[in-house]
Each structure stands twice: as structure tokens, then as C-alpha cells.
Amino acid sequence: MEKGVKGWINRIVFMSPAMLIYLIFMIIPIIYSFYYSIFQWDGVSDKEFIGFDNYFNLTKDAVIYKTLMNSGLLTFWALVIQLPVGLLLAVLLSRQIKRGIRFFKTVFFLPVVLSTSVVGVLWGLIYDPNVGLLNQVLSAVGLDDWTRVWLGETESALNSIIAVVSWQYIGFYMVVYYAALQNVPDDVLEAAKMDGASEYRLLFQIKIPLIWHVINFTIIYCIVNSLKYFDLIYIMTNGGPNGSSEVIASYMFKQAFRFYDFGYASTISIFLFLLGVLLAIVLNKLFRREAVEY
Numbered sequence: 001m002e003k004g005v006k007g008w009i010n011r012i013v014f015m016s017p018a019m020l021i022y023l024i025f026m027i028i029p030i031i032y033s034f035y036y037s038i039f040q041w042d043g044v045s046d047k048e049f050i051g052f053d054n055y056f057n058l059t060k061d062a063v064i065y066k067t068l069m070n071s072g073l074l075t076f077w078a079l080v081i082q083l084p085v086g087l088l089l090a091v092l093l094s095r096q097i098k099r100g101i102r103f104f105k106t107v108f109f110l111p112v113v114l115s116t117s118v119v120g121v122l123w124g125l126i127y128d129p130n131v132g133l134l135n136q137v138l139s140a141v142g143l144d145d146w147t148r149v150w151l152g153e154t155e156s157a158l159n160s161i162i163a164v165v166s167w168q169y170i171g172f173y174m175v176v177y178y179a180a181l182q183n184v185p186d187d188v189l190e191a192a193k194m195d196g197a198s199e200y201r202l203l204f205q206i207k208i209p210l211i212w213h214v215i216n217f218t219i220i221y222c223i224v225n226s227l228k229y230f231d232l233i234y235i236m237t238n239g240g241p242n243g244s245s246e247v248i249a250s251y252m253f254k255q256a257f258r259f260y261d262f263g264y265a266s267t268i269s270i271f272l273f274l275l276g277v278l279l280a281i282v283l284n285k286l287f288r289r290e291a292v293e294y
Contacts, residue, residue: 030273036266043262054267063243063251064268071247074162075226081166083218086173091203093174094181105178109171120235123164127151127236154244157237161245164232173218180211216287223283224276248272 037054039047058064089108093101111119126133127150135147150160184207192206208215230249233239239246239254248268256265 033266033269033273036263037270039263040261041263042260047263050263054264057264058267058271063246064248066243067246067248067251070158070245071227071229073158074165074229074247075223077162078165078169078222078226079219082170082173082222083215085166086170087177087215089170089174090177090181091207093178105175108174111168112171114168116231117235119164119168120232124151124236127160151237152241154241157241157245161233161236164236165229168232173222176214176218177211180214181207184210219287220280220283223279227276227279228272
């Protein structure tokens with residue numbers, strides 16, 4: 001009995017610093033966001049209690065639906081591009097490459113460690129309509145009709161940002177998948193090879209099923225993080241032109257720090273939080289069922 005009590009005390013002692021940080025920087029801000037969402041407040045004057053009016057206004061806000069669609073597109077293409085390409089690179093690197101493997105891993109992972117500000121400025125220069133590398137390359141190969149103001153046109157602004165986001169985070173998923181593939185038991189692979197399994201069957205019938213729990217994690221992680229994506233959009237387009245690249249997080253930022261409507265911005269933040277939690281719960285249940293059926 002004493003050992004059990006002592007064990008719980010040790011757990012509490014060692015977990016308390018992390019739990020305190022989590023409480024201060026996560027739980028308390030969420031509680032305060034809900035509190036501010038029931039007020040009309042500009043951040044300076046006295047708060048005016050309005051109940052759930054901000055939430056009713058949210059359902060009638062046409063911009064919210066536009067940002068939700070943009071966030072959905074960003075999330076969809078992040079899943080379609082980042083995860084498959086990251087897995088492909090991980091599979092290629094996990095083969096018995098003797099020379100240059102550290103170089104390739106570093107090159108592919110380098111965009112992940114770059115500051116978002118650096119990435120935004122770099123790709124802003126690449127997309128520049130006058131001196132940008134992209135338009136110059138297209139002109140050099142005779143595709144002048146394809147040149148455009150990439151970040152200044154409503155048809156191309158969001159797609160241009162999606163390309164940058166995908167480029168930046170492919171390396172992260174590559175490293176995650178590479179580590180998972182390294183943990184696949186060698187005896188299982190050797191037994192399959194002795195039974196005549198091809199490389200194709202090794203990958204799709206043994207390796208991928210054995211790392212399926214890691215793939216599940218990356219899908220949930222990619223969806224939740226793509227929904228709250230903000231910094232690169234703010235740097236490159238600030239949600240423009242005409243809101244064509246506006247996402248939920250950037251719209252929330254503008255409501256708070258451009259229009260000084262902190263109550264409505266808090267409402268948007270609560271909506272984004274609940275959306276992420278809901279998706280995480282649904283995906284967890286979905287993947288748990290798949291794992292059992294498999």
C-alpha cells in the first residue's frame with residue numbers, strides 16, 4: 001500500500017512541471033477565450049456582456065464559410081502531397097543506401113528547420129512577377145502564357161501557398177516514416193523474402209501495415225495542424241487578394257488585431273478549437289476500428 005501511494009506521489013511530482021506549463025499556456029487561454037467570446041470588447045474599454053450573440057453572428061458570417069473552405073483545401077492537399085511523398089522518400093532512403101544517406105536526409109529535412117519568416121520571404125521572391133525565379137524559368141522554356149502574379153491573383157494565391165506548405169513539411173513526415181521503417185523487424189522481412197515476396201509486396205503487405213499506427217498519427221497531426229495554419233499565409237499574402245487565401249486562423253487574427261473585436265475573435269478561436277477536437281476524436285475512432293478489422 002505504501003509503495004502504491006509513494007508511486008503516485010512520484011508520478012505527481014515528476015509530472016507537475018509539465019502539467020503546470022500545459023495549464024498556463026493551453027488550458028487557461030482556452031478558458032479565457034470562451035470567457036471573452038460572450039462579450040463585446042475592443043481590448044481597451046469595458047467589456048459588454050452579449051451572451052451567445054457572437055456565436056450566432058459566426059453562423060451568419062459569409063467570410064467564415066470561405067475561410068473554412070480554404071482551410072479544407074489546404075488540409076486536403078497537405079494530406080495528398082505531404083504524406084505520400086514523405087513516405088516515398090522514407091522508403092527510398094530506407095533501402096540499403098551506403099553513401100550519401102546523411103546528406104539526403106539533411107537536404108530533405110532542411111526546410112522544416114527554417115524559420116517561417118525566411119521561408120515566406122524566400123518564396124515571395126521566387127513568386128515575384130518581375131524578378132522571380134519561377135516566371136523567369138517559365139519564360140526561358142517558352143511558357144510565357146503560364147507566367148502570372150502568383151500571390152496577387154485570386155486563382156493562384158492559395159495554390160501557391162499550398163505548394164510552399166507542402167515543400168516545407170514533407171521532410172518532417174519523411175523523418176517520421178523513416179524512423180518507423182527502421183523499426184520493422186528484420187526477421188519478418190527476411191522470412192517474407194524467403195517465401196518469394198517481391199519489393200512491392202514487402203512494402204504494401206508488410207512494411208506499411210506494421211507502421212500503420214504511425215501513419216494514423218501523421219494523418220491526425222497533419223489535419224489538425226493544417227486547420228490552424230497561419231504564419232506563412234500572414235507573411236506571404238495576409239489572406240489576400242480579396243480573401244482568396246484567408247484561413248480561419250488568419251481571419252481570427254484580423255478580427256482581434258485589425259478590427260479590435262476581441263470578443264468575436266475569441267469566438268472564432270473556440271470554433272477552431274472545437275473543430276480540431278472533433279476531427280481528432282472522429283479520426284481516432286475511425287482508425288481504431290480499421291486497426292481492429294485489419
